[in-house]
Amino acid sequence: MPSVCLYFHVHQPFRLNKFRVFSKRGPSLHATYFNDELNRHYFKKASRQCYLNANNVLLNAITESNGEFKVSFSITGTFVEQAKRFAPEVLDSFKALAETGCVEFVAETYSHSLASLYKDPSEFREQVRLHSAMLREEFGARPSVFRNTEVIYSNDIGREAASMGFSAVLAEGFESVLDWRSPNYVYRGRAGGPKLLFRNYKLSDDVGYRFSARWWSEWPLTADKYASWLAAADGHTVNLFMDYETFGEHHWPGSGIFAFLEHLPREARKRNLEFLTVGETASRYSALDEVDVPFALSWADIERDTSAWLGNKLQRACFAELESLKPLVDSAVKATGETELLEVYRMLQTSDHLYYLCTKSWADGDVHKHFSPYKEANPYENFINYMNILQDFKEEVRKRVEERAVKVGGLV
Amino acid sequence: MIGWEFPPFMSGGLATHCFYLTRELAAQGVEIDFFMPKTKEPVSVPWMRVIQVDYSSFNEFGTKAEFREFGPYYSFCKKQARQGSKTPAEKDEARADPVGFDFFGAVRKYNCLCAQLVELYNSREPYDLIHCHDWITFQAGTEASRACRIPMVVTVHSTEYDRTGNLWPFDWILGIERSGTAVADLVLTVSNRMAGQLEKRFGVPKEKLRVFYNAIDAAPFDRKARREEFGFSADSKIVLYNARLSIQKGPEFFVRAAAKVAEKEPKARFIVSGSGDLLPRLTEMAVELGIADKIKFLGFTPFEEVPLLYAISDLYVLPSVSEPFGITVLEAMASGTPVIVSKTSGVSEIVKHCLTVDFWDVDEMAAKMIGVLRYAVLHDEMASNAKPEARRFSWDQVASETKWFYGEALARGVAHA
Numbered sequence: 006m007p008s009v010c011l012y013f014h015v016h017q018p019f020r021l022n023k024f025r026v027f028s029k030r031g032p033s034l035h036a037t038y039f040n041d042e043l044n045r046h047y048f049k050k051a052s053r054q055c056y057l058n059a060n061n062v063l064l065n066a067i068t069e070s071n072g073e074f075k076v077s078f079s080i081t082g083t084f085v086e087q088a089k090r091f092a093p094e095v096l097d098s099f100k101a102l103a104e105t106g107c108v109e110f111v112a113e114t115y116s117h118s119l120a121s122l123y124k125d126p127s128e129f130r131e132q133v134r135l136h137s138a139m140l141r142e143e144f145g146a147r148p149s150v151f152r153n154t155e156v157i158y159s160n161d162i163g164r165e166a167a168s169m170g171f172s173a174v175l176a177e178g179f180e181s182v183l184d185w186r187s188p189n190y191v192y193r194g195r196a197g198g199p200k201l202l203f204r205n206y207k208l209s210d211d212v213g214y215r216f217s218a219r220w221w222s223e224w225p226l227t228a229d230k231y232a233s234w235l236a237a238a239d240g241h242t243v244n245l246f247m248d249y250e251t252f253g254e255h256h257w258p259g260s261g262i263f264a265f266l267e268h269l270p271r272e273a274r275k276r277n278l279e280f281l282t283v284g285e286t287a288s289r290y291s292a293l294d295e296v297d298v299p300f301a302l303s304w305a306d307i308e309r310d311t312s313a314w315l316g317n318k319l320q321r322a323c324f325a326e327l328e329s330l331k332p333l334v335d336s337a338v339k340a341t342g343e344t345e346l347l348e349v350y351r352m353l354q355t356s357d358h359l360y361y362l363c364t365k366s367w368a369d370g371d372v373h374k375h376f377s378p379y380k381e382a383n384p385y386e387n388f389i390n391y392m393n394i395l396q397d398f399k400e401e402v403r404k405r406v407e408e409r410a411v412k413v414g415g416l417v
Numbered sequence: 418m419i420g421w422e423f424p425p426f427m428s429g430g431l432a433t434h435c436f437y438l439t440r441e442l443a444a445q446g447v448e449i450d451f452f453m454p455k456t457k458e459p460v461s462v463p464w465m466r467v468i469q470v471d472y473s474s475f476n477e478f479g480t481k482a483e484f485r486e487f488g489p490y491y492s493f494c495k496k497q498a499r500q501g502s503k504t505p506a507e508k509d510e511a512r513a514d515p516v517g518f519d520f521f522g523a524v525r526k527y528n529c530l531c532a533q534l535v536e537l538y539n540s541r542e543p544y545d546l547i548h549c550h551d552w553i554t555f556q557a558g559t560e561a562s563r564a565c566r567i568p569m570v571v572t573v574h575s576t577e578y579d580r581t582g583n584l585w586p587f588d589w590i591l592g593i594e595r596s597g598t599a600v601a602d603l604v605l606t607v608s609n610r611m612a613g614q615l616e617k618r619f620g621v622p623k624e625k626l627r628v629f630y631n632a633i634d635a636a637p638f639d640r641k642a643r644r645e646e647f648g649f650s651a652d653s654k655i656v657l658y659n660a661r662l663s664i665q666k667g668p669e670f671f672v673r674a675a676a677k678v679a680e681k682e683p684k685a686r687f688i689v690s691g692s693g694d695l696l697p698r699l700t701e702m703a704v705e706l707g708i709a710d711k712i713k714f715l716g717f718t719p720f721e722e723v724p725l726l727y728a729i730s731d732l733y734v735l736p737s738v739s740e741p742f743g744i745t746v747l748e749a750m751a752s753g754t755p756v757i758v759s760k761t762s763g764v765s766e767i768v769k770h771c772l773t774v775d776f777w778d779v780d781e782m783a784a785k786m787i788g789v790l791r792y793a794v795l796h797d798e799m800a801s802n803a804k805p806e807a808r809r810f811s812w813d814q815v816a817s818e819t820k821w822f823y824g825e826a827l828a829r830g831v832a833h834a
Contacts, residue, residue, distance in 0.1 A: 025784035026681055026791075322794040364770070364802055385772050388795055389788030 007189055008242050008279040009235055010202065010286045012077040012175070013249035014152070015099075016117050017051065017084045018357035020044055020378050024394045034349045034401065038394050041090070047378060048091040055253035058263055060098040062252075066270040067107045074270040075107045077283040078249070079152050082115035082139050083355060096143070103144040109282035110140045112148035112171060118354035119314060121153050121162050122301065123328045132351065133169060150175070150283045154356050156204065156246065156304040157311060160297065163194035163201070171199055173287035175246060177304045178203030182296055189240025193292035200287045201296060204246040204304060208234065213247035217260035225261065228268035236276040241290045246304070306365075314359040319388040323362065326395045327354050330402070337402045340409045346402055353398065361387040419452045419531060419547065419554040419561075423467070424720055426456045429661060430631065430744045431550055431574050433720075437634060440464050441816030447823070450538060452531050452557070468538070470531050521589065524553055532560035539565045546823055546830075550574060552590050555597030568602040568830030570822060573615060575665075579739040582664035595619045603826040605819070607631055607742035608763025627825075629818045630767050631742045632810040638752040640724040647729055648713075653686045654790045657730035657754070659723065659745055660737070662693030667736035667759065667776045672699055674736075676706035677783035682790050685711065690726055692717040727752035731796060732789045736776045737762055746771065750807030755789050755799035757782065767810075770802040 022028075022040040031037040066074045080099065088096040102108045114120055115136040120129040133151070140146040151171040153162055158176040166174050178188025186192070188203035211231065215221045223230070235243050248255065256262040273280070281289065305313040315321055334350045337343070361377050362384045379387060418439065422432040439449050443464035453460065455469040535547065535557065547569045549558035555571060562569035576594055577586040598604045598621045605627045606612050612628050615621040644651055656675065660666040668689065675687045689699065689712060696714065703709045718726060727733065733749035733756045740762035747764065749756050750771065758765050759776040772789070774782045789796055 025780070026787050027677070027780060027784060318794045318798045322792070364798065383769075383772065385770075385788075385795060385799055386785070388798075389785060389792070392792055392795075393788070 006236055006276075006278060007238050007240050008281045008286065008289070009273060010077070010242050010244045010281050010283055011075075012079070012111065012152075012244070012246045012283055013251075014079050014247070015056075015084055015249045016081040017044070017048055017087050018117065018355040019083055019087070019352045020047070021358065021390060021394060024390055024397065026393060028393075034345055034398070035352075038349060038398070039352065043378060044087055045091045048087045048095075051250060051254055052092045052095045054258065055250050056095045057098060058258070059249065059252040059266065060095075060102055062263055062266050064098075064102055064105070066267065067102075067105045070270055070274060072105065072107050073274065073280065075109070075280045075282050075285070076102075077109040077111055077150075078102075079111040079113050080140075081113065081117045082136055083117060083352060085139060085143060100144060103146065107282075109150070109284050110144055110146035110148050111175070111283060112137050112140070112151045114154055115139065116351040116355050117154050117357070118351070119154060119157070119311075119324065119327075119356050119359070120354060121157060121165070122311070122315075122324075123331070125328075125331065126165055128331050129165065130169065135351075149173070150202075150287060151199075155314075157301050158201075158298055158303075159301045160195045160198060160299060162301070163198035163298070164196075167194070167197070167199040173200040173202055173283065174198075175244075175283065176201050176203050176296075176298065177302050177309055178205055178244070179302060179309045181309065182298045182302055186294060186296070187240050188244060189238055189242055190293045191241065191287060191290040192294050192296045195295055195297050198295075200292050202242070202244050202283060202286060203296075205238075205244050206304070208238070208243055209245045209247050212245070212265075213251045213255065216251075216262055216265070217256045226265065228265050228272040231265070232269060232272035232276055232278065235273060236278055242281070242286050244286070312365060313363055314356050316363060316365045317384075319362045319364070319384065320359045323359060323388070323391055323395060326392070326399075330395070330399060333399065333402050333406075337406045337409075341405050343405065346405070349398065353395065358391050362391065418449050419535070419549045419557050421453060421550065421553045423451070423453055423460050426460065427720070430742065433744060434572075434574065434631060435550060436462075437632070437812035438816055438819060441812045442820060444813075445816055445820055447816075447820060450544075452535060454527055468534060470527055470534060525556075528554065528556040528560070531557035532564070535561035536564045539567075543567075546570060546826060548572070548819075548823075549597070549601075552577070552593045552597060555593050559597060559600050562600070568826045569600065570603045570605060570826045571597055571601040572605040572607075573598065573611065573741075574607060575739075575741045576611075576614065576618070578614065578618060579741055580663070580665050582667075582738040584664065598625075601625070602829045603627055603822055605629060605822060608766050610761070610763050610766065611741045627822050629815055629822075630763070630810060631744050631747070632812045632815045633744065633747045633751055633807065634812060635751045635808045637721070637724045638727065638748055640728050640752075642725040642728040644729045647688075647725075649686055649729070652684060654682065654684050654732075655686050655688060655730045656732045656734060656786055656790070657688045657690065657726055657749075658734055658736075659688075659690040659718065659726060659749075660735060661691050662689070662695040662699060664695070665738055666691075666693075666740075667738045668693075668695055668699055669702065670736040670776050670779055670782060671734055672702050672706065672708075672712070673779045674734075674782040674786060675703075675712060676708050677779065678786045678790070679708050679711050681787050685786075685790055687712040688715060688726065688730065689713065690715040690718040690723075723748065724752060727754045730754050732757065732786060734782070734786065735759065735762065736774070736782060738776050740764070747807045747810055750803035753800040753804045755796055755803065757785050757789070768803075768806055770799060770806045772799075 019039045020043045114132040120132050150173045151166040152175040156175055156177050163174050188205045192201045194201055216226055252262050301311045334346055338347050364384050420435045424432050424436050449465040451465050451467045455471045460467045547558050547562045549555055549571045551574050558569050577590040598619050604621050604625050609628055612626045658671045662668050678685050703712045727749050733754045735743055735746055735758045737759045743762045743764035746756050746758050756771040757774055760773045765773050772785050
């Protein structure tokens, strides 16, 4: 019987302000570019519907099982910052979970960015380090496993993560790379890459995607039935990776998702299923084979590639802009010592901003539209707004460097 | 079928609609006699018999250029001026003579004569059904359908509320629209937005309403043209307005937004194509706002030259106050020209690859215009997605839907008889 590896991703982006060419600057760059009213609204809503409830259920399950029930979390830096600003009680409830010792925290980029795809790896490394430092400070955690934004993985990213000292990396268990192999074993990346934990997307999506789908032949999904599927699975581990917002947001509380979450640990233990964290899973099982992932693989959309963020020209133009800002921001920070620029730069890199520009099957009103926080969810409109902000930011960075140069020149 | 205008004698979407609808209906085996007012040169098409109602007062004015003034769109400014008249006698005069000649009398005579003609033709070779377009033909349709005892289908392309931007609608026309849609066996219209209006304003029951969406013949919109041919420099960025210059279409919002764009984008140039009674006001505005050298008023652009305008433009803007459908949006998109269209339009119900805006929000309109002009990738992405999207809407499809509605109307007509 396989062990069960439950992993939840916790994230909130800093949503953007409406920023027109006629717009005036606010009191700070943050207030100019980011809509904290909207951010507060979404954070409060998600806290009410998801985080507080789900954390409570998990805490009870851990207590009830005497520490046999375990979960893993990745929590982004932008999430933690928002929690501090808008709902400190949410951060406290995650800390309470951390204190049980049954929760493992996973490393990732601080601002949920696509920095792993930049040609220059320095920004990526800095963001991962920043995130690990945040985990240590907030939760006393020292992460050993890495998950990249949106579970984007490739040989290169694996090598980079291994060089940073991570023993394992999470990836999508997609047939295009696994071929005939089951996702329920531990593998290794190409040429001395880290261990790889592949998401069992079928069983993960049964909860994350299909739980409240009435068209699904297995609806309604009970904890009893689901636990029996887990117990019947082949291999060493069933890797269930999903967004934490599955609980109470993607599936509203009335769907029974919390009862499901509450009963699942019990039903699993009835069948002698063991829960392991991602780190434990990676260290308990040896890698069976090497898996080659030459191109970036993600957990998004049917394509499982990066097309959700980089599929069209609008997205690639903004991405190129972000990438090219790096040396400019670095030199500005060095010259002026203003870390505000770096903070804003990081928040602008959050992949959600690119996701809202997706035109792929947007016309059919799909999931991209569903997740957009903006009223009209029009990718063209979102592009104008995002690009306006990026251009304005670039100008501001340049201006500050020049002002500094003038001041320094004046002193000399 | 009873119509009012038909290419090349046209002022708007009504003529385009009748042209393609009849062509495709005929191709699908529907035999049509098309009744319309007499024009200076006779209208003739191979797919149906066109019967032009010879109404002498039309002949006096019926040159091609002047014919446009007889369109279903009378002058708003003159009416507005006359509504200010004090005495009842003046008011009566104003109502009887809104465009300097007896417009309503002309409509009335056309309808009377047309109904008689339909009856006459029907007595020789009976019709199955009458299809009328807009208020300007409703009385003829109603009269003829009663006399011939055959069902009537009406298409509402716009209402008096739309045409007047909800300001000073004529009760006389509203009355015709209300009674025409009440008598009709089926009422077709061009968007859900319009269907809602007809239900709310005229009390047309839902079960009688049918929505279809207009279409385009994409073939002409593959034209190539150079900016220089129109007197613009090659590196200029052109924003196009192509609609009547009436309150309904919101050209004032376009000119105001243009002034804001010009401040930020020195290479931006603006084309205003279309005729109408707001022209003097708009040219004055352009001067006041200091963009007279950047905006060109072209007057009415003939059917066959419109594709060239789209071809040289970087952006098409339709800021209508109330737009039942908005065929030009599909035309621009099919030409690969990005579009900004007002939210109060029928076409925005069905196309996604465009930007929408509240017509009154001039700042937002300008901001979006600048966005498209400034970011080449946005222009390209919108253009390449818009093209296939607009080309999905074909007249062939409109005709087969209409044919289906005819079947329904016939069944209802039988049930009523």
